[in-house]
Amino acid sequence: MALQYKPTRMELSNLKKRRTVAVRGHKMMKDKRDELVRRFITYARRNQKLRQETEAKLQKAMQSFVLARAMMSSDEIEEALLYPARSISLDQSIQNVLSIPVPKLSLDRSQDEFVYPYGFATTGADLDTAVQALAEILPLMLELAEVEKATSRLADEIEKTRRRVNALEYVMIPQFDEAIHDIQMKLEENERGNTSRLMKTKEMLAKEAE
Amino acid sequence: MANGKCAVIGDRDSILLFQAVGIEVYPETDGERANQIMHRLARTGYAVIYVTETLYPLCGETIAEFASEPYPAIIPIPDALGSKGTGMKTLKANVEKAVGVDILNNS
Numbered sequence: 001m002a003l004q005y006k007p008t009r010m011e012l013s014n015l016k017k018r019r020t021v022a023v024r025g026h027k028m029m030k031d032k033r034d035e036l037v038r039r040f041i042t043y044a045r046r047n048q049k050l051r052q053e054t055e056a057k058l059q060k061a062m063q064s065f066v067l068a069r070a071m072m073s074s075d076e077i078e079e080a081l082l083y084p085a086r087s088i089s090l091d092q093s094i095q096n097v098l099s100i101p102v103p104k105l106s107l108d109r110s111q112d113e114f115v116y117p118y119g120f121a122t123t124g125a126d127l128d129t130a131v132q133a134l135a136e137i138l139p140l141m142l143e144l145a146e147v148e149k150a151t152s153r154l155a156d157e158i159e160k161t162r163r164r165v166n167a168l169e170y171v172m173i174p175q176f177d178e179a180i181h182d183i184q185m186k187l188e189e190n191e192r193g194n195t196s197r198l199m200k201t202k203e204m205l206a207k208e209a210e
Numbered sequence: 211m212a213n214g215k216c217a218v219i220g221d222r223d224s225i226l227l228f229q230a231v232g233i234e235v236y237p238e239t240d241g242e243r244a245n246q247i248m249h250r251l252a253r254t255g256y257a258v259i260y261v262t263e264t265l266y267p268l269c270g271e272t273i274a275e276f277a278s279e280p281y282p283a284i285i286p287i288p289d290a291l292g293s294k295g296t297g298m299k300t301l302k303a304n305v306e307k308a309v310g311v312d313i314l315n316n317s
Binding site: 036037040041044045047048051054055058059061062065066069077078080081082088089090091092094101102103105118130131134135138141142144145146148149151152153154155156158159 | 213214215216223224226227228229230231232233257258260277278280281283285287288289290292293297298300301304305307308309313314
């Protein structure tokens with residue numbers, strides 16, 4: 001769809017201004033997109049590594065837990081785990097990556113010391129292994145959460161930015177170019193019409209004077 | 211710095227262990243109800259919600275709703291039966307959306 005405009009000088013100068021803005025915006029959007037992609041790749045690689053590591057370790061912990069369940073009765077397990085020694089506490093804040101808010105998490109450092117939530121009388125060693133392993137993975141899991149969220153937010157933003165870049169490059173700017181060209185042509189045409197009218201008038205005046 | 215909370219949703223066998231380290235546990239196997247729980251948790255300011263891979267695809271509604279907010283982070287984790295690769299799939303989808311091709315395999 002072409003732009004609606006009147007062929008006047010005023011409109012022409014307005015369009016030219018808007019085109020300049022569009023071109024500058026396009027350049028900035030493009031730079032933003034490139035930088036986003038660069039950072040995204042770093043995040044994505046880290047995400048991949050973290051996920052592989054976390055999944056492997058988590059599965060090990062869960063296997064120990066399955067063994068523990070086999071050794072103990074369900075009631076005993078529930079009793080041992082039902083009441084946690086402490087509840088987890090996170091430091092939660094927001095980090096800015098190119099004005100995209102992404103989460104930043106860390107474990108509350110005052111709680112580094114790990115405590116088993118149960119006595120050792122009724123529980124087996126497998127349960128200890130599982131709980132210990134999980135406690136060790138915890139920081140890793142938080143980092144994974146942080147990085148994974150950042151990755152998906154960046155991916156969304158890159159897609160949006162790319163759409164804007166394309167809209168400017170292939171729709172807005174060509175439309176402006178076309179409109180500016182049209183107006184210039186029309187103005188020139190008017191100018192020529194004017195000149196030929198003047199020549200004609202001059203001719204007629206000259207004839208009258210004879 | 212706000213104090214964040216952390217929760218796990220999944221089947222009882224897989225997630226009971228998380229209780230031992232102080233993460234709140236919400237045993238659920240039904241997708242619809244898991245979705246509701248997740249939505250409630252997300253609304254009440256949980257920072258991280260881990261969900262087992264089995265339930266993750268069933269909670270798409272809530273995940274999509276909170277995708278554009280910095281919190282909560284909804285993260286799939288493998289359950290007691292092992293990993294089905296849902297997490298990796300999500301990552302791959304993100305990479306493809308952003309870059310156009312999957313660049314992680316050949317690195």
